[in-house]
Amino acid sequence: MTETVVHVTTLDQWKSVLDVWFAQGYEWFSSKGYREDYFRNGSRQLRLNHINKISYSGSNLYSEDDCIEYADFMSQQEKTMAKETYYVTQEQLDLIEYLKDEAYPLLALAMNTFAYDSDFEEKFDPNVLFTDEFVGDSTVALTKYLAGDTSIEFKVKEQLYRLWRIDDENEKVYMWFELGTPSYIQDKSYAFTAPREEIEKHKTVSWEIEKAD
Structure with missing residues (x-):
């Protein structure tokens, strides 16, 4: 990937950009956390480089043409990270979250080796797990979600x-x-x-x- 440099003006914007990158699995090159001290010391440019590491420009060396403004960056993220929402029952959501907390959720799903209850396979049959209100392959969606895909979410549909x-x-x-x-x-x-x-x-x-x- 090419590098991305985001220009921010407030500490909240600084944290928001980092939240996006942290959620996508990126980390600082040699730091941890939000590093508010970088912002307080004058930095207004956050960088995600070509090797997928986060850094910053302490002297704000990047030109305006090389930066993306915070609002444009967040707008970009909303388009690329639009959520696919799948509606399930509360019981099904509990099972999904329980499975997600397993050390190896995909393996546990494939082998049915975790201890929840005896009728797990029936509840997770693709024909009965999901409602009919969405488009897409529910089995693939569940697998991607358990693998850490943040573009997929499961919600409990309003009870009728x-x-x-x-x-x-x-x-x-x-x-x-x-x-x-x-x-x-x-x-x-x-x-x-x-x-x-x-x-x-x-x-x-x-x-x-x-x-x-």
Whole structure:
């Protein structure tokens, strides 16, 4: 790679640039931490050189044409480091984070050698682990995430709820809207689902609330 020199004007900007590079696995050439003393001593130029080491210019020797301004640098990072977000259940997220904390997560995933619970393989089946709200190969995404890819993140999707009741024939039915009018149906896949706050607006003494799958 060619070197990158970022011009900053505040200590917060200095730290933000370092946070980006630290997250990408880069380190100082011969230092540790934020090294605020470099900034306080006058340096305003942070450098990532061709051998992937961080350094600085104590005398700010780089010309304006050789530097990238802080705002432009961060804008660049937002484009190149855009997150791919995958939505999972809280239980699945707990399992992913547990696995990530393993000493060798990819090996543990491949060999299923870590101790969490006996039905791990079922929960991590690609067909049941992830929801259908994203595009992409979920298995590859999980592997890349466990390997340290910071462009991928997993989040818990907002829990949705539905309303149900037992009808006169002792069958479980669910509320749904037919042409805008509340009605009921036996197939829960057609049920009206919404966050709890919205669901409670439609609840009466006849209906019970349950989590939607």
